[in-house]
Amino acid sequence: MADYILQAEGLTKQFSGFTAVSDVSLSLERGTIHALIGPNGAGKTTCFNLLTKFLKPSAGEIRLNGRDITGLSPDAVARLGMVRSFQISAVFPQLTVLENVRLAVQRRRGGSFDFWRSKGVLRDLEPRALELVEAVGLEDVADVTAEALSYGRKRALELATTLALDPEIMLLDEPMAGMGHEDIGRITNLIRTAAQGRTVLLVEHNLGVVANLCDRITVLMRGEVLAEGDYATVSKDPRVIEAYIGSAGHA
Known part of the structure; x- marks a missing residue:
């Protein structure tokens, strides 16, 4: 069945x-x-x-x-x-690839975005964020802002942020x-x-x-x-x- x-x-x-x-x-x-x-x-x-x-x-x-x-x-x-993507790439253009994915990882924790928390707290999230960046082949542009990416790479970044929510x-x-x-x-x-x-x-x-x-x-x-x-x-x-x-x- x-x-x-x-x-x-x-x-x-x-x-x-x-x-x-x-x-x-x-x-x-x-x-x-x-x-x-x-x-x-x-x-x-x-x-x-x-x-x-x-x-x-x-x-x-x-x-x-x-x-x-x-x-x-x-x-x-x-x-x-259950998580969806959109036809238009939905990423934060002024943030780097890694920062975009890290935000999504933070959201998965179920709390706030921790904007006021120490950098040490955010660094604890980086191993998972880096893992996702590598999974979609963006490790070479991890520190590049999203607005500088090609269209295809923006879609790859969106896929990484979707996966960060562990749907x-x-x-x-x-x-x-x-x-x-x-x-x-x-x-x-x-x-x-x-x-x-x-x-x-x-x-x-x-x-x-x-x-x-x-x-x-x-x-x-x-x-x-x-x-x-x-x-x-x-x-x-x-x-x-x-x-x-x-x-x-x-x-």
Whole structure:
């Protein structure tokens, strides 16, 4: 019997009479990498924001490890071990790579950010912060401010700060958006490494990345689940082919 970490049933979101997501049911098996894909306007971002509690559903239920989290806030869900990233890199530009990661490590402790504490206290956090910096391949720029990093390296830094929270499940919103070819392979490998011992849900437009990285895929179309399965299955589904080719044809 499958062990599901995150489940949604009948998820629906309406905006002033417009239904952006309609009766979506989704189950993420623990320890897998699951993709949410679909053509533009399919409802992926709305569904993602519902799952991460940045939007309140009009109907439906969301469960994390069997617990109903439908009415919880994003920060409450994060404390339960579900952490998300954003399409736009969310780092502190004036802080160094190491300082960004160290702040995230401090947040994981569950207390304040310790701005008034001694440098000795902060230094105690550096071994873990350095470990994470090295894990995403940024050790050579640990003392460089985030604003000076390339786009791909900023996304790697964001992944390090996400991992600093030690999430049980990570939800990544278009992690390859805006990246050049040279960065895509590196970030794909980082996500694969980060997923060890965790569950990952990602929204992604790059179907090559999805094929290479994901165990299971849910395809949305007009706010509804169109197909679900591994890449070999969904890529051959006539409805999925029509959704993508038809979308491209009307662009």
